[in-house]
Structure formats: C-alpha cells, structure tokens
Amino acid sequence: MNGPSTVWINGRLEPADRALLSVTDRGFQVGDGIFETLLVAGGRVLELALHADRLRASAAVMAIPLPEDLEHFLGRAIADLCQANRLDGIDANVAVRVTVSRGAVDGRALLPPDDVKPNIVIQGGGPIPDHQRC
Numbered sequence: 001m002n003g004p005s006t007v008w009i010n011g012r013l014e015p016a017d018r019a020l021l022s023v024t025d026r027g028f029q030v031g032d033g034i035f036e037t038l039l040v041a042g043g044r045v046l047e048l049a050l051h052a053d054r055l056r057a058s059a060a061v062m063a064i065p066l067p068e069d070l071e072h073f074l075g076r077a078i079a080d081l082c083q084a085n086r087l088d089g090i091d092a093n094v095a096v097r098v099t100v101s102r103g104a105v106d107g108r109a110l111l112p113p114d115d116v117k118p119n120i121v122i123q124g125g126g127p128i129p130d131h132q133r134c
Contacts, residue, residue, distance in 0.1 A: 004085035008077050008122040013084050021119055026112055027101025033118075034058040035099040038078070040124075043088040045078050045096070055098065064102055064118050074098060077122050085124050095125035 007016045014020055026032035036055050039046045052071040059066045067073040078096055082088040103116040 004081075004087065004124040006081065006084040008081040008084075010120055011077075013080060016123070021101070021121070022104040024104040024106065025101050025119060026103060026105055026116070027099065027119065032062070032112065033099060033101035034062060034064065035097055038096045038098065040078060040082055040087070040092070040094040040096055042090045042092065043079070043082065045075060048075055051098075055100070059100065062102075064100060066100065066118075067120075074122075077120075081122050081124055087124050097123050097125065099123075 003016070005016055006013050007020070008014075009020050021028065023029075034055060036051045036058075038048070038051050045051075049071055052074055055074075056066060056070060078098075079088070081096070082092070082094060087094045099121045101119045101121075102112055103118045105112050105116055
C-alpha cells in the first residue's frame with residue numbers, strides 16, 4: 001500500500017487495508033453519498049468551516065443526517081487521522097477526503113428506509129509536495 005495505513009471510520013481508527021464497510025452500503029451499491037476533500041497544512045485543516053457548511057448543504061439535499069457539531073467533529077477526526085499516519089508535522093501538506101454514505105441496507109430498493117445509519121469515512125491521501133499545491 002502506498003498511502004497512509006490508517007483510516008478513520010465511524011469514530012475509530014482502523015487499518016486501511018481491511019474490509020471496513022458492508023458491500024450492502026448504499027454508497028457502494030448506488031453512489032448514495034457525499035464527499036468533500038480538504039487540505040491539511042502544518043497540522044491545521046484549511047477552511048474547515050467552509051467544508052463543513054458544504055457537507056451540511058449536500059447532506060440536507062440528500063436527507064443524510066450528520067453529527068450536530070460537524071465542524072468540531074471533523075476537526076478532531078482529521079487531527080486523529082493525521083496523527084495516526086504521522087501526517088501532522090509542521091511541514092506536512094495533506095489532502096484529506098471525507099466521505100459520507102447513506103449506510104448499509106438490505107435489498108436494492110430505489111428509496112432507502114428511514115432508519116439507515118450513515119457511514120463516515122475519512123482518509124488521508126499522503127503528503128502533497130509544495131510544488132503541487134494550488
């Protein structure tokens with residue numbers, strides 16, 4: 001594996017090379033989810049409030065519930081993920097992807113049941129060299 005060895009999923013850090021989501025997850029089955037890509041520079045998430053707002057707006061359109069204090073939730077999860085992957089140094093520039101899927105369901109109905117629990121996965125893409133930053 002070339003990238004970071006740990007992912008953050010539903011509140012816990014896990015090895016990235018393990019099967020962590022059910023194949024019945026609607027994100028996998030029918031693309032039922034949202035995502036946002038963020039930049040972490042020097043251990044700090046850039047424009048976290050903006051990204052949290054965009055995730056909230058997308059989730060509202062899709063009727064996918066998100067944690068109440070999303071900005072704090074994401075900040076803590078991303079910090080934990082970067083620390084676990086040793087991507088939190090002062091010189092580190094890291095692309096981080098937050099993916100929220102509707103969650104696992106039985107069957108393949110067009111509309112999901114109301115009681116589906118979303119999955120939140122956060123992955124670090126590894127360091128971004130300075131010459132590749134915008």
